[in-house]
Amino acid sequence: MSVFDSKTDGSGFHKSLIPFEEDASQRSWLMPYLIKQGRSPGRKITIIAAIHGDELNGVRILHELAAALEPIDLAGSLCLVPVANLMGYANHSRYLPDRRDLNRMFPGLKDGSEGARLAHFLWTHFIAQADVVLDLHSGSYNRWNFPHLRGNMKDEAMRAWASRIEGQVILTSSGVAGSLRKEAGKIGKPVFLIEAGETGRFEKKILQMGLTLLVRILESTETIGKEDAADLIRNYAGNTDRAPHAPGYYRKAVWQRATCAGLFMPAVSPGDRVEAGQPLGHITDLFGERRAEILSEQTGFVLGMHLHPQVVPGRALFHIAYEFKELH
Ligand SMILES: [Zn+2]
Numbered sequence: 001m002s003v004f005d006s007k008t009d010g011s012g013f014h015k016s017l018i019p020f021e022e023d024a025s026q027r028s029w030l031m032p033y034l035i036k037q038g039r040s041p042g043r044k045i046t047i048i049a050a051i052h053g054d055e056l057n058g059v060r061i062l063h064e065l066a067a068a069l070e071p072i073d074l075a076g077s078l079c080l081v082p083v084a085n086l087m088g089y090a091n092h093s094r095y096l097p098d099r100r101d102l103n104r105m106f107p108g109l110k111d112g113s114e115g116a117r118l119a120h121f122l123w124t125h126f127i128a129q130a131d132v133v134l135d136l137h138s139g140s141y142n143r144w145n146f147p148h149l150r151g152n153m154k155d156e157a158m159r160a161w162a163s164r165i166e167g168q169v170i171l172t173s174s175g176v177a178g179s180l181r182k183e184a185g186k187i188g189k190p191v192f193l194i195e196a197g198e199t200g201r202f203e204k205k206i207l208q209m210g211l212t213l214l215v216r217i218l219e220s221t222e223t224i225g226k227e228d229a230a231d232l233i234r235n236y237a238g239n240t241d242r243a244p245h246a247p248g249y250y251r252k253a254v255w256q257r258a259t260c261a262g263l264f265m266p267a268v269s270p271g272d273r274v275e276a277g278q279p280l281g282h283i284t285d286l287f288g289e290r291r292a293e294i295l296s297e298q299t300g301f302v303l304g305m306h307l308h309p310q311v312v313p314g315r316a317l318f319h320i321a322y323e324f325k326e327l328h
Helices: 057-069 086-090 114-127 156-163 180-186 204-220 226-237
Strands: 014-022 028-037 040-049 075-081 132-137 143-151 170-172 191-197 248-257 262-266 279-284 290-295 300-306 316-326
Touching (some): 014 114, 028 086, 028 114, 040 114, 057 132, 057 226, 075 114, 132 180, 132 204, 143 204, 156 204, 191 204, 248 300, 262 290, 262 316, 279 316
Parallel strands (some): 132 191, 143 170, 170 248
Antiparallel strands (some): 028 075, 143 191, 143 300, 248 316, 262 279, 279 290, 300 316
């Protein structure tokens, strides 16, 4: 049964737990979700976080979103799934206990492996009936991502929504096989992926930017009105003191990698614009002497950065988005 069919009382979020499968001590895992039915008709939207169990920013952003939306009337219905990968979350791990990646197992299989069962459970309850899905992530492996949106801008509906999302950084991509984004996209279901910050750390500014992104998308999908969205951003999301990005999206992104081993000192940060040939940082040896300059291969926007100073040849240092295309 889809959670969208559940009857809710009152106008706020209805909070519930659904049992599925058991852990090794034969206790049921309990999947938390929150659902709010609007008074007027509209889209069914699911926002899912922590498909990677250690990416916690999305969990916190959903808690803040639920508090912010509590008194607001919605069109359609909104389902929030704060911790999709409960097992990974319990282990402080990106992965499932069998070391598989849940985000390579969609749409899942009822009688499949443990991960395939979880993917199938999530798909059946929260994804299959939704009109739009938002999937919240953070940078992994010591990576820090500037809050941005990823979605398939070849999809007309997604492009139309994206063009109404004010001032956000967007990278077009359709995801890899088995990911929620790719598999939902195959059946014509739009999924926006939101990247924000890093694992294992809450930063107020990043959470505010992530929340602003969600509010903008909900405004764009006509789930909340323009005035409510403006109020929410003013009251909850706060001023993130950054000039809005021009409306459009990046067609490509590249990882710039360490050319040698040593200690990496960055010269730019996620959120910065860079020119081709501009120094992104340098790598020193154990005497502190410079071994290599890392120069930007592209003119573009820094989406993400490697955080740990110790690097080896090939380590991904900066994720640079480029080939900007305007959206009208
Ligand atoms: Zn992730």
